[in-house]
Amino acid sequence: MKKNLFLPAIIISQVLIAQNVGIGTSTPVQKLHVEGTTYLNGNLGIGNSTPAFPISFAPALGDKISLWSNSTNSYGFGIQGGLLQIHSDVSTADIAFGYGSSAAFTERMRITNSGANGMVLNGRLHLRNGTNPVDPDYSAGIWLYKADNSTTLGFMGTQNNQNIGFYGGPANGGWGFTYDALNSRVGICTGTPSSSLNVNGQITVDQKNFGGYGGLLLKGNIPGSNYPNIAFTVKNNGATATDVVAAMIQGDLINNIVGAETIDLTFLTSATGLGGLSEKLRIKGNGNVGIGNADPAYQLDVNNRMRIRSGGNNTVSAGLWLNDNANNLAAFIGMEDDTHVGVFGIGTGWKFGMNTQTGSLKINGAEGQAGQVLQSNGNSTAASWASSTNALYNNTNVVLGQDFLTLSQSDPPTLIPGITYTFTSGTNVKVLMSFNIPVHTNYCFSCNPTDVYLNMYVNNAFDGKYEWQLGNDVDFQLTGSRLFSLGQGTYTIQLRGSVVGPGVYFGKLGSYINAYSMIMQVIPQ
Numbered sequence: 001m002k003k004n005l006f007l008p009a010i011i012i013s014q015v016l017i018a019q020n021v022g023i024g025t026s027t028p029v030q031k032l033h034v035e036g037t038t039y040l041n042g043n044l045g046i047g048n049s050t051p052a053f054p055i056s057f058a059p060a061l062g063d064k065i066s067l068w069s070n071s072t073n074s075y076g077f078g079i080q081g082g083l084l085q086i087h088s089d090v091s092t093a094d095i096a097f098g099y100g101s102s103a104a105f106t107e108r109m110r111i112t113n114s115g116a117n118g119m120v121l122n123g124r125l126h127l128r129n130g131t132n133p134v135d136p137d138y139s140a141g142i143w144l145y146k147a148d149n150s151t152t153l154g155f156m157g158t159q160n161n162q163n164i165g166f167y168g169g170p171a172n173g174g175w176g177f178t179y180d181a182l183n184s185r186v187g188i189c190t191g192t193p194s195s196s197l198n199v200n201g202q203i204t205v206d207q208k209n210f211g212g213y214g215g216l217l218l219k220g221n222i223p224g225s226n227y228p229n230i231a232f233t234v235k236n237n238g239a240t241a242t243d244v245v246a247a248m249i250q251g252d253l254i255n256n257i258v259g260a261e262t263i264d265l266t267f268l269t270s271a272t273g274l275g276g277l278s279e280k281l282r283i284k285g286n287g288n289v290g291i292g293n294a295d296p297a298y299q300l301d302v303n304n305r306m307r308i309r310s311g312g313n314n315t316v317s318a319g320l321w322l323n324d325n326a327n328n329l330a331a332f333i334g335m336e337d338d339t340h341v342g343v344f345g346i347g348t349g350w351k352f353g354m355n356t357q358t359g360s361l362k363i364n365g366a367e368g369q370a371g372q373v374l375q376s377n378g379n380s381t382a383a384s385w386a387s388s389t390n391a392l393y394n395n396t397n398v399v400l401g402q403d404f405l406t407l408s409q410s411d412p413p414t415l416i417p418g419i420t421y422t423f424t425s426g427t428n429v430k431v432l433m434s435f436n437i438p439v440h441t442n443y444c445f446s447c448n449p450t451d452v453y454l455n456m457y458v459n460n461a462f463d464g465k466y467e468w469q470l471g472n473d474v475d476f477q478l479t480g481s482r483l484f485s486l487g488q489g490t491y492t493i494q495l496r497g498s499v500v501g502p503g504v505y506f507g508k509l510g511s512y513i514n515a516y517s518m519i520m521q522v523i524p525q
Contacts, residue, residue: 088113127157136160141167163191171201194243228263245274254285266294310335336362351382376426376524395522397421402515404507405497413455413496416506421520424490428525434481435495437516438509442502443473450501454478457494458486472502475509493520 022028024035045051047058057064061079068075069089078085088095091114098107110120127140141157154168165178171189172178178187187193190200229250233243247269254262262285270276282290290296292303308318319334332344340362342353353362360367363374368385375386386394401418416437433456441450454466466480495518497506507516 129158159191163187165191245277246270248277252282264294308334348382378424378426391524392521395423395524397520399518399520400515401507401517402513404505404513406503406505407497407499408503409500411498413453413498416454416495416497416516419495419516419518420492421518422490422492423520423522425486425488425522425524428485428487430483430485430523430525431493432481432483432521432523433493433518435479435516435518437478437495437506438475438514439470439478440475440505440508440510441470441472442504444502445472447472447502450499450504452476452478452504453498453500454480455496455498456482457496459492460494470504 020028020031020033022033022035025033027033043051043054043056045056047060048056061081063074063076063078066074066076071089073089075088075093078087086095094113095111096105096107097109098105100106108122112118112120127142129136129139131138139158139160141155143152144154144156145151146153154166156166157164159165159167159175159178162182163175163178163180165175165187167174167176169176172187172191175191176189178191178193179185180187180193183193185193185195186197188197188199188201190198192198229248231245232247234246235241235243248267250266250268251263252266254264264285265283266279267281268277268279270278279294280292282294282296284290284296288296288299288301290301290303293301308320310316310318314335314337317335317337319332321329322331322333324330329346331346334341334344336342336344336350336353339355339357340350340353341356342350342362344350349365350362351364354360355362355367361374364382364384366385371388372385373388373391374383375391376383399419399421401416403417405414405417407414419435419437435454437454439452441452449469449471452468452470455462456464456466463484464482466478468476468478470476497504507513
């Protein structure tokens with residue numbers, strides 16, 4: 001009984017003396033100082049005189065519990081308007097969640113207060129629709145902000161009970177990329193993908209190196225019959241609006257031997273639906289292209305006819321340009337204008353054509369006159385029209401000489417001055433040559449008659465001779481003709497004189513100098 005009265009007396013005495021109460025200590029440093037384990041059965045109010053919970057704080061904003069540090073910043077809990085705060089004291093200190101004890105802690109999640117990563121989670125994250133009652137428009141997902149945190153950019157999450165995807169942008173009501181989780185299909189700009197990858201809109205594929213190949217790689221079963229292909233469908237107007245394959249680009253296996261793998265690229269189209277698909281164009285492994293055939297032997301091999309259309313005026317008329325061996329433009333074959341088809345040369349222009357309405361030929365810019373014939377003008381000038389008699393007329397020439405020549409027996413065959421004719425022919429010709437050359441033989445009383453010779457040379461090669469035996473001191477006209485044939489080419493015809501006996505004056509009669517001539521007629525075949 002004495003013991004029971006002694007403790008209250010001590011307490012009272014302490015209260016009266018120091019205003020601090022100590023339990024388990026005789027030197028309390030605060031109003032209530034407890035040393036040892038404490039048991040509290042009831043509610044504890046801190047700044048709250050009517051606590052309704054095991055621990056209650058005063059309804060005021062600010063820090064509530066400090067787990068470390070007595071300074072302004074601490075590890076602890078705080079309250080702000082509509083916000084429960086769990087914080088560390090500095091940015092380099094993180095907040096972790098896990099199990100075990102402080103000394104033997106297994107971390108499951110960490111909130112980092114510095115750096116680019118805000119949270120690290122060990123394990124999976126389950127996201128659910130958080131509305132109550134459930135509103136499908138607020139499905140589970142994650143909103144992402146722009147890089148500068150100015151506003152939201154997009155959403156990753158559940159679109160509906162079938163699709164998950166990415167939301168943002170105008171396509172497909174905002175859902176630009178979806179994945180059909182029930183059927184394992186991907187949709188781009190469509191929420192109802194009907195195949196493994198369904199794209200509604202344009203696709204751009206930039207170069208990506210697949211071991212030396214291009215940006216889009218299509219693989220097929222090799223060997224086998226399922227080769228890489230791209231099919232094009234059309235939705236028909238039937239009751240069920242069925243998608244039907246109406247065209248296809250397909251690889252056709254030619255060889256699968258290692259180091260010699262070859263696939264032809266074929267293009268198939270149809271005018272009667274899937275059942276009418278047939279090959280229309282093929283690109284071989286060697287680069288040859290076949291249109292209407294599967295075995296092109298040239299870079300472009302076409303069955304049946306082709307059509308080349310005009311670009312709208314004569315500068316872009318229908319036709320084909322041809323390059324020379326140095327791959328410079330050389331010639332054009334095609335339409336000159338709306339009524340003429342022909343050949344155009346880079347250095348000459350339109351020199352050969354045909355009137356598509358009448359069938360008349362157009363040579364060197366002219367269609368000619370009735371009765372005219374086509375005339376070759378050699379390899380340096382374009383062909384032209386000529387009257388049928390003009391060929392002989394235009395190719396008859398007179399060669400005149402006026403100087404006289406004195407020859408003696410000792411002189412070699414010598415060119416008669418001026419008696420030279422050169423011509424070029426693009427075809428076989430017959431040449432008719434005739435000449436008239438006056439001569440005068442020297443006086444010699446006791447000499448024998450003089451033999452006079454005219455030697456014909458073609459391109460400096462002897463080609464025959466004419467011979468006369470004349471008395472001494474006489475005037476005479478050397479005349480003659482010859483018809484001979486020559487092939488295509490350039491020729492020089494000459495007459496060279498020589499004598500046996502007293503000397504002879506060529507181009508002179510008596511004491512007078514007389515002109516002499518040679519007439520050349522070149523007659524094309």
